[in-house]
Amino acid sequence: YMTYIVTILFYIATLAAFQEDGWSSGEELGRVFLILLVFGFAFLPLTYLLSFRFDVPASGFVKLMLLNIFTGIIFFMAVFLLLFDGFDLQDVGRGLEWGFMIFPLFALSHALSNNNVASTT
Structure with missing residues (x-):
């Protein structure tokens, strides 16, 4: 896990x-650091458990x-498009959003997107 933290620090420095x-x-970079740190706690054990299959x-x-x-890209894009105002499917998008939160890469994509929206508005 320490190797992952060093990688996060290089990413934050970049x-x-x-x-x-x-x-x-500093506030935005701190949020990104926290998001990636929590992602590591979710993703590394999941990958370890799935490796036994x-x-x-x-x-x-x-x-x-x-x-x-x-789970990281396709689910995120599907939810992003369903939540788009041009479609009348926001309820479906919100339901899928909560359902897909069990996948760490979807949660990471969603958190980084929300972080970007929060910092630009």
């Missing part, structure tokens, strides 16, 4: 160096990577 809007103040490490890695892409 964000601080580029001084992008919404990702540069596979006999071949290479195929297990590929399958977990595909699962992570699916």
